[in-house]
Amino acid sequence: xxxxxxxxxxxxxxxxxxxxxxxxxxxxxxxxxxxxxxxxxxxxxxxxxxxxxxxxxxxxxxxxxxxxxxxxxxxxxxxxxxxxxxxxxxxxxxxxxxxxxxxxxxxxxxxx
Amino acid sequence: xxxxxxxxxxxxxxxxxxxxxxxxxxxxxxxxxxxxxxxxxxxxxxxxxxxxxxxxxxxxxxxxxxxxxxxxxxxxxxxxxxxxxxxxxxxxxxxxxxxxxxxxxxxxxxxxxxxxxxxxxxxxxxxxxxxxxxxxxxxxxx
Numbered sequence: 001x002x003x004x005x006x007x008x009x010x011x012x013x014x015x016x017x018x019x020x021x022x023x024x025x026x027x028x029x030x031x032x033x034x035x036x037x038x039x040x041x042x043x044x045x046x047x048x049x050x051x052x053x054x055x056x057x058x059x060x061x062x063x064x065x066x067x068x069x070x071x072x073x074x075x076x077x078x079x080x081x082x083x084x085x086x087x088x089x090x091x092x093x094x095x096x097x098x099x100x101x102x103x104x105x106x107x108x109x110x111x112x
Numbered sequence: 113x114x115x116x117x118x119x120x121x122x123x124x125x126x127x128x129x130x131x132x133x134x135x136x137x138x139x140x141x142x143x144x145x146x147x148x149x150x151x152x153x154x155x156x157x158x159x160x161x162x163x164x165x166x167x168x169x170x171x172x173x174x175x176x177x178x179x180x181x182x183x184x185x186x187x188x189x190x191x192x193x194x195x196x197x198x199x200x201x202x203x204x205x206x207x208x209x210x211x212x213x214x215x216x217x218x219x220x221x222x223x224x225x226x227x228x229x230x231x232x233x234x235x236x237x238x239x240x241x242x243x244x245x246x247x248x249x250x251x252x253x254x
Contacts (some may be wrong), residue, residue, distance in 0.1 A: 009231040021129060023125075023129060023149075023158055023162070024125040024127055024128055024165070024166075025125035025126045025128060025129065025157075054132075054154070054155075054157055054158070056155050056158045056162070056216070057159055057162075057212035057216055058162060060212050061212065085148070085151050089155065089216065089243040090213055092216055092219045092220070093212045093215050093216065094215075105123075
């Protein structure tokens with residue numbers, strides 16, 4: 001099971017596109033990538049979840065950890081997600097109130 | 113007709129995906145569970161297997177027993193009792209980092225029951241099938 005992670009710059013955002021399944025096996029790669037972005041000085045991180053086929057609480061923990069880390073440096077981490085199955089997981093755990101969630105990368109980065 | 117499918121996997125993170133894929137495929141054989149509910153079951157199986165594996169010794173195996181019946185699908189996961197402590201905390205007034213896991217398990221299956229006996233635990237996850245499936249046991253035509 002592979003996890004695809006791709007980082008691009010867009011209007012001051014570091015856009016991290018995630019593809020595949022995020023679970024206890026693949027989450028460490030995801031976590032490491034977010035830590036690396038913050039350590040590199042990125043303060044506006046956008047995680048694009050449109051290519052995610054599966055996300056469980058381990059993946060949610062990585063997202064929350066990333067948010068805490070970047071906020072401790074006065075930054076922010078937002079999400080791009082329109083998939084019902086992923087939004088449902090975020091809603092059940094109350095995380096739709098914690099993260100800013102955009103419909104697209106364009107919508108998120110347009111006003112930065 | 114009730115059918116039992118048993119799966120035993122090494123208690124390692126890379127095998128959790130195989131467990132949820134197998135259970136998801138089994139759930140779809142018989143009608144009565146919509147795709148979205150099968151997806152919910154896959155998430156809960158992933159949560160339960162992750163909890164179990166985190167509490168099991170290296171080199172051990174994780175057993176899943178699936179009881180596929182016309183009206184329900186049960187997935188029973190066996191592990192040492194301590195393995196499920198994080199998913200089913202005894203003191204719910206003190207939520208910790210595993211609260212996402214218990215929220216998902218409780219929200220996404222129709223019933224989740226933890227049975228413990230002398231240090232051993234069986235987590236039983238139940239999904240009820242739609243009434244329309246009562247007359248169709250999902251057997252393939254001859």
